Amino acid sequence: MSDEPVDVLIVGAGASGAAMAWSLADTRMKILCLEQGDWMDPASYPSASADWELRRFGDFGLSPNHRGRREDYPINDSESPIAVSNFNAVGGSTILYAAHFPRWHPSDFKVKTLDGVADDWPLDYERLEPYYVQNDRMMGVSGLAGDPAYPPKQMPLPPVSLGKLGHTLARGFNKLGWHWWPSDSAIATQAYEGRAPCINLGPCIMGCAQGAKASTDVTYWPAALRAGVELRTRSRVREITIAENGMADGVIYYDADGVERKQKAEVVVLACNGIGTPRLLLNSRSKLFPDGLANRSGLVGKNLMFHPYAMVIGLFDEPLEGYKGPTGCCIMSQEFYETDPTRGFVRGYSFEILRGMAPVATALWGMSLGRIPWGAEHHRAYADLFDRTAGMVVICEDLPESHNRVTLDPDLVDSDGIPAPKVTYRLSENSTKMLEHCVARAEEVLEASGARSTTAEAPLRPAGWHLMGTARMGTDSSKSVVNEWGRSHDVPNLFIIDGSIFVTAAAVNPTCTIQALTLYIADMIKKNLANLFD
Amino acid sequence: MSEDASDPGFTDDEERALSAVLDEIIPPSSDGRFPGAGELGLSRYIEQTQRRNPDLGPVIQQGLSAIDDLACSRSPQGFSALSKQDRLDVLNELASTQPGFFPSLIFHTYVGYYQNDRVVEALGLEARPPFPKGYEMEANDFTLLDGVRQRPKLYRVW
Numbered sequence: 001m002s003d004e005p006v007d008v009l010i011v012g013a014g015a016s017g018a019a020m021a022w023s024l025a026d027t028r029m030k031i032l033c034l035e036q037g038d039w040m041d042p043a044s045y046p047s048a049s050a051d052w053e054l055r056r057f058g059d060f061g062l063s064p065n066h067r068g069r070r071e072d073y074p075i076n077d078s079e080s081p082i083a084v085s086n087f088n089a090v091g092g093s094t095i096l097y098a099a100h101f102p103r104w105h106p107s108d109f110k111v112k113t114l115d116g117v118a119d120d121w122p123l124d125y126e127r128l129e130p131y132y133v134q135n136d137r138m139m140g141v142s143g144l145a146g147d148p149a150y151p152p153k154q155m156p157l158p159p160v161s162l163g164k165l166g167h168t169l170a171r172g173f174n175k176l177g178w179h180w181w182p183s184d185s186a187i188a189t190q191a192y193e194g195r196a197p198c199i200n201l202g203p204c205i206m207g208c209a210q211g212a213k214a215s216t217d218v219t220y221w222p223a224a225l226r227a228g229v230e231l232r233t234r235s236r237v238r239e240i241t242i243a244e245n246g247m248a249d250g251v252i253y254y255d256a257d258g259v260e261r262k263q264k265a266e267v268v269v270l271a272c273n274g275i276g277t278p279r280l281l282l283n284s285r286s287k288l289f290p291d292g293l294a295n296r297s298g299l300v301g302k303n304l305m306f307h308p309y310a311m312v313i314g315l316f317d318e319p320l321e322g323y324k325g326p327t328g329c330c331i332m333s334q335e336f337y338e339t340d341p342t343r344g345f346v347r348g349y350s351f352e353i354l355r356g357m358a359p360v361a362t363a364l365w366g367m368s369l370g371r372i373p374w375g376a377e378h379h380r381a382y383a384d385l386f387d388r389t390a391g392m393v394v395i396c397e398d399l400p401e402s403h404n405r406v407t408l409d410p411d412l413v414d415s416d417g418i419p420a421p422k423v424t425y426r427l428s429e430n431s432t433k434m435l436e437h438c439v440a441r442a443e444e445v446l447e448a449s450g451a452r453s454t455t456a457e458a459p460l461r462p463a464g465w466h467l468m469g470t471a472r473m474g475t476d477s478s479k480s481v482v483n484e485w486g487r488s489h490d491v492p493n494l495f496i497i498d499g500s501i502f503v504t505a506a507a508v509n510p511t512c513t514i515q516a517l518t519l520y521i522a523d524m525i526k527k528n529l530a531n532l533f534d
Numbered sequence: 535m536s537e538d539a540s541d542p543g544f545t546d547d548e549e550r551a552l553s554a555v556l557d558e559i560i561p562p563s564s565d566g567r568f569p570g571a572g573e574l575g576l577s578r579y580i581e582q583t584q585r586r587n588p589d590l591g592p593v594i595q596q597g598l599s600a601i602d603d604l605a606c607s608r609s610p611q612g613f614s615a616l617s618k619q620d621r622l623d624v625l626n627e628l629a630s631t632q633p634g635f636f637p638s639l640i641f642h643t644y645v646g647y648y649q650n651d652r653v654v655e656a657l658g659l660e661a662r663p664p665f666p667k668g669y670e671m672e673a674n675d676f677t678l679l680d681g682v683r684q685r686p687k688l689y690r691v692w
Contacts, residue, residue, distance in 0.1 A: 047665040107690040149688040161671035199668025209665040324669040359648040374559040
């Protein structure tokens with residue numbers, strides 16, 4: 001069966017695919033997006049049900065290996081200390097993300113020049129800045145102007161609530177004289193473009209029933225669909241097909257009934273994240289590309305970067321109302337962001353203040369640490385922890401290393417029989433030193449905030465949210481997979497727009513940079529339409 | 535009553551024994567604010583949980599048999615007839631001999647207990663899911679940023 005050819009075929013309807021679809025829609029080209037997941041129903045999100053805390057162990061868990069949804073594909077992460085966390089649906093992983101939306105620093109694009117490691121990006125902060133602004137407006141980002149850690153910027157909406165917990169930690173940072181600032185968050189703190197304002201539900205990372213969080217199913221997609229883009233759900237792409245002239249000419253995919261279909265296209269855009277994109281390229285082998293499509297450099301799947309995370313939890317004497325408010329983005333500190341050679345490592349990290357724990361999470365956390373026993377001491381021990389915890393994660397910059405990679409698993413397949421990805425990853429010495437440093441500093445600031453004790457975990461295994469570097473961009477085709485505007489060096493009508501194309505990882509959440517980069521690439525495509533394949 | 539006609543669920547004896555076990559895992563609080571997990575009827579929750587998780591059923595059944603064996607070696611009337619000390623002795627022995635069952639039972643007991651309306655209210659919270667009512671939070675105090683605003687640029691320029 002063959003479907004009507006389209007001008008642009010986008011694979012993946014997450015953060016980047018949605019932004020690309022919306023931006024290209026004004027060209028009036030025929031644009032189709034294939035997404036292996038389906039539309040989510042916000043009414044079914046956990047925060048609307050009494051057993052909401054339990055569902056993070058089930059259908060709204062972070063790992064595709066544990067969720068067991070048909071829309072997900074398995075990932076072999078047994079050879080990595082960090083496990084991949086993602087989601088497959090219209091909106092992709094933005095359905096589950098915390099909506100923490102910090103931009104990159106100007107220095108993040110110049111790490112080779114400034115610190116002598118990795119590589120510089122083929123573009124810079126100034127180039128992306130207008131696209132950051134455009135994306136902030138489309139996603140509806142909240143924040144506060146005046147942060148000395150960034151060049152001047154203005155968010156469309158006021159910051160999220162800090163709450164008692166956030167104010168407590170802010171005083172701790174002040175006591176040490178360390179930087180902190182209300183987080184930029186892709187959360188509507190006021191009614192915005194048809195979205196209801198945040199009402200501090202808490203579990204943003206299990207979907208936002210209120211619709212305040214900017215997952216792309218409620219931001220870019222409604223606008224893209226109104227502009228004429230077609231979105232075909234439950235359509236899982238197996239491989240990209242190649243014509244004799246070496247150009248991509250479409251894809252083979254499985255529809256909702258598992259039937260194999262072909263879709264022809266003039267331009268193919270991959271937006272499948274840093275795991276899904278190399279998986280698809282490596283599974284698209286042909287005579288012209290025996291090692292995988294667009295892989296003449298041999299770099300597809302290599303240089304995988306996560307953000308090594310530490311989680312540090314402080315235990316306080318006073319109630320903190322930590323079960324209220326957006327989970328993942330309260331305040332941020334970049335006191336240790338830029339390189340300081342005296343610390344014994346290059347690059348740096350950000351502190352991100354989370355919230356506390358709700359009743360079930362408190363019980364299970366206390367159980368896992370042996371601090372809430374069964375029996376006579378149970379109630380006393382539980383009361384000692386409940387609503388007395390403040391969580392903090394530290395997000396460390398990872399550096400690209402070719403041995404950290406994504407390959408195809410020889411045995412594991414998804415529900416359509418497509419080979420699953422395998423992640424092989426180990427922490428670098430630089431990351432290990434950085435984690436040690438950041439945990440000590442996190443404990444210091446929690447104690448300055450009044451914590452009577454702290455508990456740390458580093459690296460945090462389920463923290464593989466940020467998937468970067470596996471099809472890196474650059475101007476040299478022997479050292480990169482795509483050029484400075486996302487076009488494959490090897491296949492001129494193939495574009496990649498997700499985190500795969502990142503050259504380095506910075507030390508902040510990547511979604512707003514992925515989307516700004518996507519909008520930039522979309523603009524470059526539009527500006528070069530007349531000779532796009534030259 | 536089982537939802538599945540082919541699965542009769544716990545027998546009366548099993549339910550009685552399990553309720554007594556649950557009351558040892560989370561006993562009533564001394565001030566009377568918090569009920570015991572057995573008194574709360576969590577045996578029914580455990581039964582529903584094992585029905586939803588096919589892998590869990592055999593573990594629970596095997597664990598309950600082990601409790602019964604240990605208890606009957608002390609009293610033919612089973613666990614619920616044991617003295618407080620004997621109950622604790624049985625459970626401590628169970629913890630060392632049934633490493634799959636006992637942590638799993640504690641996990642599900644904690645989950646069921648702390649999402650129960652009576653317990654949530656005893657914690658001082660409203661017994662409801664977060665949505666649609668949400669939560670009020672205190673107003674942001676950005677005077678706390680006064681010192682931070684005075685700092686020079688923290689980002690590198692070159």
